Every structure is written in C-alpha cells, then in structure tokens.
Amino acid sequence: MRALRIILVVTVILGGLFVIADRVAVGFAENKAADRIRSSEGLAGTPDVSIEGFPFLTQVAGGELDDVKIGIKDYEASAEGAKGAAGGTIRIDALNAEMHGVRFNGDYSSATANSASGSATVSYAELLKAAKAQPTEVAPAVTAQVVGLSDGGNGKIKVEITATVLGKKLRPVSVLSSVTVVGGNTVKVRADGLPKLGVDLVEGRIRTVTDFEQKIDGLPGGIKLDRIEAAANGVAISVKGSDVKLVG
Template identity: 75%
Template sequence: MRALRIFLIVAVILGGLFVIADRVAVGFAEDEAADRIRTSEGLSSTPDVSIEGFPFLTQALSGELDDVRIGIKDYEASTSGNDTTTAIRIEDLDAQMHGVVFSGSYSSATADSATGTASISYAELLKAAKSETTDVTAGVTAQVVGLSDGGNGKIKVTVEATVLGTKLPQPISVLSSVSVAGDTVKVHADTLPNLGVDLAEDAVRSVTDFEQKIDQLPGGIQLDKVEAAPNGVDISVKGSDIRLVG
C-alpha cells in the first residue's frame, strides 16, 4: 500500500510538472506566432493568438495544431467600390484556424481551413456610399447622409435631396438589403425614396445602392455572409489553405 501511495504521489507530481511545462510552451508559441503574424500581415498591433487543445507539446511534436484562434482589432483592409480605392477598418476580426501545419521555427504556417466573424461599423460602410452630393438628374441632387440598423436584417439608408433648388424639409429613409457577392458587400434598396418628382429608377439607385469590395483579408480568407446588426454589419468569413506566416 505504501508503495502504491508513493507511486500515486510521484505520478501526480510528474503530471503537474508536465502541465506546467505544457502551458509555458504554449504561451511561448502563442507569443512567437503573434509576432510573426503581425510582421507578415503588416499589422499596427500584435494580434491575440490562442492555441487550443491539450496537450500542446504532443501537437507541437507532430508539427500540426488542431485549432488556433486569431483575434485582430481594427484591421485595415484595402477596398474598392464606386470607382474609388480606400481603406476600411474592420473591427474585431476573429478567425478560427483548423489543421495548422507549421515549421519548427514558426517561419511558416498554413491552415487547412478557417471560419470566423468580423464587423464593419455603419460609419465605415458609409464611406462606400454616395456620401457626397450627386446629380441625380437635371435640377435634382441627393446624397446619403446616414446608415443605421433598420431591423429584421435590413439597413436604413437616409438620403437628403434638393429638388429645383429647394432642399426637402426632411431626409428620406429607405430599407435596404445587404448581401455578399464574392469579395464584395452590396447594399440594395428594397424600395426607392420618393423625392417628389418622377425619376428613372437607375438614376435614384445611383445614390441609394452601393457596393464595397474588401480585398486582402489576412491569410487570404474570404467573405462568406453578411447581415445588418445594431452597430454595423456582421460578417462571416471562411477559407481553405490559409497561409498565416511565410
């Protein structure tokens, strides 16, 4: 019995030491990976990297990690839309990487697949709209002055207009649908605003409808789905063969 107790005590101590060593190793690996990703993606701040699964050391020895979560705040993505190229700030980009194969020095890392979420504020998305005064037709100008949550997955697009030199007393709002086509977020008015004069539909839509192309997301992940939310649009992203480093 005494020998059994000694064996159990030794096993508990060794197990505890292994857990400590494992957690120290994973912490070092997370910090190293975060620095490599920051440099590779040209980020202004170090991302949050979390290597999931236990134990880490056995995964590290195999050269493949089951799951790695990467969180990036205020990511500046290159964009294009409405004949302009700008940058748009993506808030809280959170990606879950699956099947991450890496080199021993962490100089290269590739994920078999990835899923994640991100958000873009309405203020940022407004940059893609016709936020400057636009000639709709002779004597009629309009501009988008605000985007907000319209409820039920819709975006409320608010437009100010001037007709024959007279500014309409109140801005006009329409509900719009938001969708993703490839790497582009599209906003399409469900109905057209009534500006008090007969106008061709395509003329009005030149103001109310707009799209925003979002390029060069980290590692080559792609837009998947988008929906309106209280503070902006929530985006789902996905990808395969994602190159994280190298």
C-alpha cells in the same frame, strides 16, 4: 501499500510538472505566433493568439495544431468603392478567426491552416465611404445624396438620403436595403424600394445613389467574405477560407 502510495504521489507530481511545462510551452508559442503574424501582415498592434487543445506538446510533436484562434482589432483591409467613391482601405473593427488543422515548421516562420472560419465587423461610418455621399443629379434640378447608414432591423440596412429640388433642400428620407456578399470580396447594398422624394424619378438614376458596392480584399491568409447582415453598430460579416496561410 506504501509502494503504491509512493507511485501515486510521484505520478501526480510528474503529471503536474508536465501540465506546467505544457502551459509554459503553449504560452511561448502563442507569443511567437502573434509576433510573426503582426510582422507578416504589417499590423499596428499585436493580435491575440490562442492555441486550443491539450496537451500542446503532443500536437507540436505531430507537427499540426488542432485549433488556433486569432483576434485582430482595427485591421486595415484594402478596399475599392463604387465608381466615383473613395477606395484605398477600409477599417475592420474586429476580425476573429478560428483556424483548424494548422501545419507549421519548427520556428513558426511558416504556418498554414486546412480551413478557417470567423467573423468581421465593419462600422456604418466605414461603409458609408462607398456610398454616394456627394450630391448627385437624379432628375433635372434634383440632386440626392446618402447621408447616413444604420441598422434597419431584420438584417436590413437603413439608408438615409437627402435631396435638393429646385434649390430647396427636402427633409431626409430613408429606405431599407438588403446587403449581400458577392464573389467572396464584395459587399453589395441594394434598396428594397425607391425613396419618396416628391418628384418622378427614373429608377436607374436614383439607384446610382441608393445602391452601392464595397470591395474588401487583402484579409489575412486569403480569407474570403461569406455572409453578411446588418447589426446594431455595423455590418456583421462571416468569413471562411481553406489552405489559409498565416505566416511565411
């Protein structure tokens, strides 16, 4: 009986030491991976990296991690707006992704995930850069421009428009617009109806103002846009990818 108690005590101690060693190792790996991602993506800040699953050391021995979560704030993605709109970059307030089946080499200089899924948030102020924010002629002596975007409810965007008719500025009007993802890298906003400006308008002309697109490219590892809907503080985008290269 005494020998059994000794074996149990030793087993518990060794198990505790293994857990401590495992957590120390995973912490080191998370920090190392975060530094590699920051360097390879040219990030201003260090991303949050969380390696899921236990034990970590047995995953390392197999050369593949089950799940790795990555969080990046204020990510600058490459962007190209609609014709006549600003391009350059677009800021993603929060980009979160969960990588599944992450294969890596010994010094974490190379890592590729079998698949990835996650979310991204873009503020309405950023998305507004792609809209026709400058006065655009939509009829003789009539100009219109987009002055604001906001949550319209039920996944719709409310597009606020002002118009000037014969030199007189009208009160702002708004339309509800549907927002979709096209081709894995383009956010498309299209008005469900036409704004009532008090004058006869050709649909094609006014839609050059109400409707617009915003490309969002250059997400980490080649992740693509999947689905999108309007939310309280901006558009909420789901992202996904396969054979996602994290670093290297």
